[in-house]
Every structure is written in C-alpha cells, then in structure tokens.
Amino acid sequence: MTSHMKFPSPYSLKAPEGAEGWEDLYPYYLLFNDKVRDKEEAKFWFCDSQHWPSPFKPFDTVTVEFAVKCLGQYNTRHYLIPPANGVDYRIHNGYCYMSPLAVPPDQIAGRVPHFMERAGHYFQNWDALLDNWMKKVRANIADMEALTFEPLPDVVPLDWIKDGVGLDNTYQMMETYDRAIQLLYKTWQYHFEFLNLGYAAYLDFFGFLKEQFPTIPDQAIAKMVQGVDVDLFxxxxxxxxxxxxxxxxxxxxxxxxxxxxxxxxxxxxxxxxxxxxxxxxxxxxxxxxxxxxxxxxxxxxxxxxxxxxxxxxxxxxxxxxxxxxxxxxxxAKIAKERDRITAEYAELLPEELRPVFEGKLGLARTVFPYVENHNFYIEHWSMGVFWRKMRQLSAVLHQAGFWENADDMFFLNRQEVRDALFDYGNAWGVGGEPIGPVYWPEVIAKRKAILSALATQPPQPALNNPPDVITEPFTIMLWGITSESIARWLDGGKDKSKLVGMAASPGIAEGRARVIRSADELGLIEEGEILVTPVTAPSWAPVFGKIRATVTDIGGMMSHAAIVCREYGLPAVTGTGNASSTIKTGQMLRVDGATGEVQILS
Incomplete structure (x- = not known):
C-alpha cells in the first residue's frame, strides 16, 4: 500500500536526527500504532500547523487532546451533525495530524431529525443560551483564578489540629492540581458548545448560495456576514x-x-x-x-x-x-460593502426564494460573531489563567529541587506531574528525600534535546493518500484544505515566481516580504511590508496597521487570519501551503486577495 502513496506514510517517515525516541514524550493513544497500520494508512491525515505550529512539549498536548476531543463530541454526540463526526488526531514527529471522520452515507438521513431538534433548540434560543454560556465561562475563569500552589509548610497548621481537620497540606495540593486539569477540560467543553453551530449555520447559508449561484466566489459569501463587532477585537x-x-x-x-x-x-x-x-x-x-x-x-x-x-x-x-x-x-466601509453585495445577490434570486435567503442569512449573521468571540474568552483569557497557575506549580517543584529551570515542568506530561507531586508530598510526609531531584533533570534534558531536533524539520503537510474530493466542510472552511490545495502541495509549485492560495480577503498590495515564524519576531515588521507566515494569530491585529497584506501557509476562508484581515480591510491570501518557506524576507511581492495569487516580483 505504501509504494504508490502520494504523501509519505507515517510508518515510513523517520524522525529527524537526534529526535529518536520522541514517541516516549506522548500518550500511547496519540501515536500511530503498528497493530492498526492498515486502518491508519487507509486514512488521509493533514498537519494542523494552524493551531499547533511547533512541536509539543509533553504537558502542552493537553491542549490538543481537550480541544479536538471536545470538538468531536459536539458533532457526534450532542448535535448529531448529519454529515460529520469528529476529527481523529495523532502526533507524529512532534506535530499534530488530523483526519476528519465522515458519517457513513447510509446513516446521514437518520441523524437529520435529531440534528433539527437539538441544533434547532440552540438556534431558536441563541441569545439566552449564549448569555448562559458567558456566565458559565466567567465562573469557570473565577474558579481557576482561585487556585493557588504554595510550597509545603514545615508542619501542618496548629489550628488544623485544634479543628480536627484530619488532613495535611499535600491533600489540598493534589486536589488543586486535579481541579486545575478538570477546569481546563470544562473550558474546552464550553468552547465547542456554540462553535460548531456557528460554522454549521454559515455552511448552510454557503451551500444554499452555491446551489443558486454556482460561480459565486467564496469571498462574496463571506462578505455578507462581515462587519461584526466582537470582543476579540x-x-x-x-x-x-x-x-x-x-x-x-x-x-x-x-x-x-x-x-x-x-x-x-x-x-x-x-x-x-x-x-x-x-x-x-x-x-x-x-x-x-x-x-x-x-x-x-x-x-x-x-x-x-x-x-x-x-x-x-x-x-x-x-x-x-x-x-x-x-x-x-x-x-463603515466594510459594512457598506456587506450591504451592497447582499442586496445584489438578493435581487438576482427568484421572488419565492428570497424569504429562504433572508432566513439563512439572518441565522448566519446571528451566530457568526461567536466564531471569533469565543477566542477571547477561551484561548486567551481562560488559557492565560491556566498557564499562569501551572507556572506557579512548576516554580514550587523547582524550589524543591525537582528541576533546573522554573518552567521545566512542561517537559512532563500531565500524568507525570501527578507522580512528581506525590513524590514531593510523600517525602515531606515521611520526613525523607524525594527522588524527583535526581530523576527528572536527566529526563528533562533528554526531552529538550529531542524537541530541539524535532523543531529542525518542518512538518510534512499531509500523510497517506488524499481522497479524490475533499467534502468535509470544516476541513475546507477552517483549514483551507481542498482538492486544489492538496494538488499544489503535491506538485510543489512548478512556477517558482507564483504561489496560489485561498482568496481570503480582497484587495491588491505590493511591498517587501517579511517572513515571520513566531510571535516573538513581530517586532521586526517594518511599515509597509507584506507579512508572510505559517499562520497568524487573531492577536496580531495591532501589527495590521503597519503591513499592506498577509500571506499564510495554512487556513481557509473562516480561519482567524482570513476573518481578521477582512474586518481590518487588509488583503490576504491563506492556505498557500509553503509561502513561508518559499518566500524570503526582502523579496518584492504582489498579493491579490481577490484571486488568491501571490507573485514574487524579485
């Protein structure tokens, strides 16, 4: 089976030199397993470098596990989205690969009534349920803020003795750690409660327009829901x-x-x-x-x-x-363009279809702001509090001699942190010495070396054989993975002076390229440059005042890069596959956000 694969099989893709044994950094269920090789090779996997652009430290895999598991449950178990279950995911050579799970065609019809009832309830009560969501998320953040990790005292407090508490300080510490992980899990459960419905409503509107106007550009449809005022901005x-x-x-x-x-x-x-x-x-x-x-x-x-x-x-x-x-x-300009384009297409529709159009558009506009808004409350605010608390815990164990640097705990996975905590509390309890200080530094040093080696090699964009046609809507909208983009990855772009991606935000711009690999390099951007990057984060918006256009390797029409660029009126081409490794800083570029073409002029 491997011989004629278009992309390499994960089973034959070797680790970069110095990264041997990387598999030990991740849980068994996230690895490609030899015992199911036939099944895993029969699936197409793409690299989600949009959300996870660099190799995972062991602790950080909690983000992909909780996020993708919770994404899946809402499609599969909550709303029964007719054509789509969740997304299968694995880590290979430190990067995350995804494979959307379709619903078998003979089961789609049976899910429709359940979806109508369950999703329908949300669509009909959107505002009230969203208010409730805000309360839940803010309460969850407050619960996380209340957690605290402190070094163990010399003795249990005397008033605990007098009050007959009957517990020691390690009990609370273990409980607080477990609670932090559960609150994070709850964060990601909430994250997807509305998100998939936001996409589903937009996709329904999108599908309706494509049916009526087969040649309508994707961008024209996106413009009809733009002009949203969201907390992310x-x-x-x-x-x-x-x-x-x-x-x-x-x-x-x-x-x-x-x-x-x-x-x-x-x-x-x-x-x-x-x-x-x-x-x-x-x-x-x-x-x-x-x-x-x-x-x-x-x-x-x-x-x-x-x-x-x-x-x-x-x-x-x-x-x-x-x-x-x-x-x-x-x-104002963006809202005006939205209204103009909406009116133009509405007029082209036959009279009897106008109410259908209005209904679908109204729903898409109601639910669409959430697609960006949740980002501030979850990825930014909730995650910020979580990481801060985990650094506090890491510092406590660092002071106890468990590792060399204050943030080294993230080289342990979340289960190993529990073991280290027990080791710390156990030694304190019996009055002996913990083993951690002689065990962990060596393990961490080895893992650091492996991660450095993994980072030397960019991830393969995909694994195994792509399907003839990509139909899974999330894959297309969010990640920008289409039959066309896969063909571009495979042929590596014959014409070296031109790149093609998704026409994500309109406008034409010329300028010098500035290739940025991470947020740490944002300070290098100069006035009037064109930003070229594997992926942008929504929070890069403040640099949009300096640049003329954005070009990314990954991301579809509904990726954050695309949405933010449209709202900021900045031309963008997303999902080029390899712009950040093809283009060099200083080259002159011409970016056409309406056709998705990037010309390298020098």
Missing part, C-alpha cells in the same frame, strides 16, 4: 483608545521611550498623567488577558505579564496619530 481597540488619550492629554512623549516602568513613571510625573494611568489600568482587566500566541502553548506570552508588548503597540499607534494617519478599523 477589543484588546486592540483598547490600545487605540489609550494611544488617542495619550495624544489628547499630552502624555505621548512621556510614553515614547524606556522600559515600561520608566515610561509609566514619566507619565505619572506629567500634568494629566493620572487620568491616562487610570485608563491604562482599567483596560487591563480583562482585555490584557491576551496573548501574542494562540493560547495553545505553555510558552505563550500574555500582555498582562509582559506589558512591554501592549505598550509597544501603543507607541506605534501614537506615531501614526502624530503623522495624522487613521488607525481605526474601516468598519
């Missing part, structure tokens, strides 16, 4: 407000240089400084619970813990304002 909006306020109050110069501490001290000394500082503090809760990554990695940097990031963006905005430039999103 609030952090960036808050920075713009702070920049405008700084200019108005005359504290802009005070903010311009030095460390965060120095800049804030300069403002405090200025005449209207207090008013600006109050606004700065107020914006932080909750809007600085925001990461320049995507929340899926323990290494993601959050604004509220790295205030130099938001301050850097504010400085950029102040510079633009002082030059008399416009920094606001072109919301």
């Amino acid at each position: 609030r952090p960036d909006d808050e920075l713009k407000k702070l920049a405008k306020l700084a200019v108005r109050l005359g504290v802009a110069d005070a903010l311009k240089s030095g460390t965060v501490e120095e800049a804030l001290a300069n403002v405090a000394a200025a005449a209207n400084g207090k008013e600006w500082l109050d606004a700065w503090t107020e914006a932080q809760d909750p809007w600085f619970n925001f990461t320049s990554g995507n929340g899926f990695y323990s290494t993601d940097k959050y604004w509220n813990e790295n205030l130099d990031i938001p301050l850097g963006y504010i400085r950029d905005y102040i510079g633009k304002l002082e030059k008399g430039e416009e920094i606001d999103r072109p919301t």
Whole structure:
C-alpha cells in the first residue's frame, strides 16, 4: 500500500536526527500504532500547523487532546451533525495530524431529525443560551483564578489540629492540581458548545448560495456576514483608545521611550498623567488577558505579564496619530460593502426564494460573531489563567529541587506531574528525600534535546493518500484544505515566481516580504511590508496597521487570519501551503486577495 502513496506514510517517515525516541514524550493513544497500520494508512491525515505550529512539549498536548476531543463530541454526540463526526488526531514527529471522520452515507438521513431538534433548540434560543454560556465561562475563569500552589509548610497548621481537620497540606495540593486539569477540560467543553453551530449555520447559508449561484466566489459569501463587532477585537481597540488619550492629554512623549516602568513613571510625573494611568489600568482587566500566541502553548506570552508588548503597540499607534494617519478599523466601509453585495445577490434570486435567503442569512449573521468571540474568552483569557497557575506549580517543584529551570515542568506530561507531586508530598510526609531531584533533570534534558531536533524539520503537510474530493466542510472552511490545495502541495509549485492560495480577503498590495515564524519576531515588521507566515494569530491585529497584506501557509476562508484581515480591510491570501518557506524576507511581492495569487516580483 505504501509504494504508490502520494504523501509519505507515517510508518515510513523517520524522525529527524537526534529526535529518536520522541514517541516516549506522548500518550500511547496519540501515536500511530503498528497493530492498526492498515486502518491508519487507509486514512488521509493533514498537519494542523494552524493551531499547533511547533512541536509539543509533553504537558502542552493537553491542549490538543481537550480541544479536538471536545470538538468531536459536539458533532457526534450532542448535535448529531448529519454529515460529520469528529476529527481523529495523532502526533507524529512532534506535530499534530488530523483526519476528519465522515458519517457513513447510509446513516446521514437518520441523524437529520435529531440534528433539527437539538441544533434547532440552540438556534431558536441563541441569545439566552449564549448569555448562559458567558456566565458559565466567567465562573469557570473565577474558579481557576482561585487556585493557588504554595510550597509545603514545615508542619501542618496548629489550628488544623485544634479543628480536627484530619488532613495535611499535600491533600489540598493534589486536589488543586486535579481541579486545575478538570477546569481546563470544562473550558474546552464550553468552547465547542456554540462553535460548531456557528460554522454549521454559515455552511448552510454557503451551500444554499452555491446551489443558486454556482460561480459565486467564496469571498462574496463571506462578505455578507462581515462587519461584526466582537470582543476579540477589543484588546486592540483598547490600545487605540489609550494611544488617542495619550495624544489628547499630552502624555505621548512621556510614553515614547524606556522600559515600561520608566515610561509609566514619566507619565505619572506629567500634568494629566493620572487620568491616562487610570485608563491604562482599567483596560487591563480583562482585555490584557491576551496573548501574542494562540493560547495553545505553555510558552505563550500574555500582555498582562509582559506589558512591554501592549505598550509597544501603543507607541506605534501614537506615531501614526502624530503623522495624522487613521488607525481605526474601516468598519463603515466594510459594512457598506456587506450591504451592497447582499442586496445584489438578493435581487438576482427568484421572488419565492428570497424569504429562504433572508432566513439563512439572518441565522448566519446571528451566530457568526461567536466564531471569533469565543477566542477571547477561551484561548486567551481562560488559557492565560491556566498557564499562569501551572507556572506557579512548576516554580514550587523547582524550589524543591525537582528541576533546573522554573518552567521545566512542561517537559512532563500531565500524568507525570501527578507522580512528581506525590513524590514531593510523600517525602515531606515521611520526613525523607524525594527522588524527583535526581530523576527528572536527566529526563528533562533528554526531552529538550529531542524537541530541539524535532523543531529542525518542518512538518510534512499531509500523510497517506488524499481522497479524490475533499467534502468535509470544516476541513475546507477552517483549514483551507481542498482538492486544489492538496494538488499544489503535491506538485510543489512548478512556477517558482507564483504561489496560489485561498482568496481570503480582497484587495491588491505590493511591498517587501517579511517572513515571520513566531510571535516573538513581530517586532521586526517594518511599515509597509507584506507579512508572510505559517499562520497568524487573531492577536496580531495591532501589527495590521503597519503591513499592506498577509500571506499564510495554512487556513481557509473562516480561519482567524482570513476573518481578521477582512474586518481590518487588509488583503490576504491563506492556505498557500509553503509561502513561508518559499518566500524570503526582502523579496518584492504582489498579493491579490481577490484571486488568491501571490507573485514574487524579485
């Protein structure tokens, strides 16, 4: 079977040199197993580098496990989405590969009435259920914030003795850790409660229009639901407000240089400084619970813990304002374009189909904002709190000598952390020495070396034989994986001066390329450049004021990169497959967001 495969089989794809034994870093159920080789090779797998662009530390796999498992359950067990079950996933050479599970054709019809009843209930009571969701998610964040990890004391507190508590401090510590993991699990259960329905309603609208107008561009359909005001854009909006306020109050110069501490001290000394500082503090809760990554990695940097990031963006905005430039999103222009295109297609429809169109459009517009909004509450805010608490725990065990660096715990998986905690508490309880300090540093050093080796090789975009046609809607919309994109991966792009991807956001731009591999490199972007990257995070929006266009390797029409670019009026081509490894920084590019073509001009 392997000989004629179009993409390599995971069973024949070797690890990069120095990464041998990488399988030990991940749970058994996430590995390709020899005993089911025939089944696994019969499936097509694509790499989800959109959400997980770098190899997983063992602890960080909790994000892919909880996210993809919960995504699947809503299709399969909650709403019975007629054509689609969940997505199967594996880790290979440190990267995540996915394979959507279709519903057997003979079972689709039987699911329709269940879907109508279950999803219908949500669609009919969307606002009330969404209010309830907000309450649940905020309560869950508060529960997570309340957790705390402290080193074990010399003795159990005397008042515990006098109150007859009958427990020690390790009991609470173990319970708190387990609770943190369960609260994270709950976070991801909530995440998908509405998301899949948001996509389903949009896809229903999309399918209806494609049926009526077979040649309608995907982009035209996307434009009909654009112009959404969502909380995901609030952090960036808050920075713009702070920049405008700084200019108005005359504290802009005070903010311009030095460390965060120095800049804030300069403002405090200025005449209207207090008013600006109050606004700065107020914006932080909750809007600085925001990461320049995507929340899926323990290494993601959050604004509220790295205030130099938001301050850097504010400085950029102040510079633009002082030059008399416009920094606001072109919301009116986008809404106008939305209304124009909607009216044009509505007029082309036969009279009797107009109410159907209005109904489907109305539903898509009602549910669509959630597709972006949940991101702020889950990936950014909830995940930020979770990682902060885990770093607190890692630091406690670091102080106890378990590992060399304060954040080394993330090289253990979540089950091993329980063992390390028991070891720590056990030694404390019996008055002996824990084994962890002589056991873990060596294991961690070996794992670090393996992860460094895995990171030297970009992931294969896909594994095994692709199907003749990709029909699974999520795969197309979210990941941008279509029969065309697979053909492009396979042929490696014959014409080296041109790349083709999804026409994700309209407009034409020319400029110098700036290739960025991670959020840490965002500071390198210069005014007027074209951003080329494997994938953008929604939180990169503040750099959109500097760049002329975006080009990504992965992502469909409904990827965050595409949605954010449309809302910011920036041309984008997504899902090119290999732009970030083909294009070099400094090359001149021409990006056409309406045709999906990227020309390398130099």
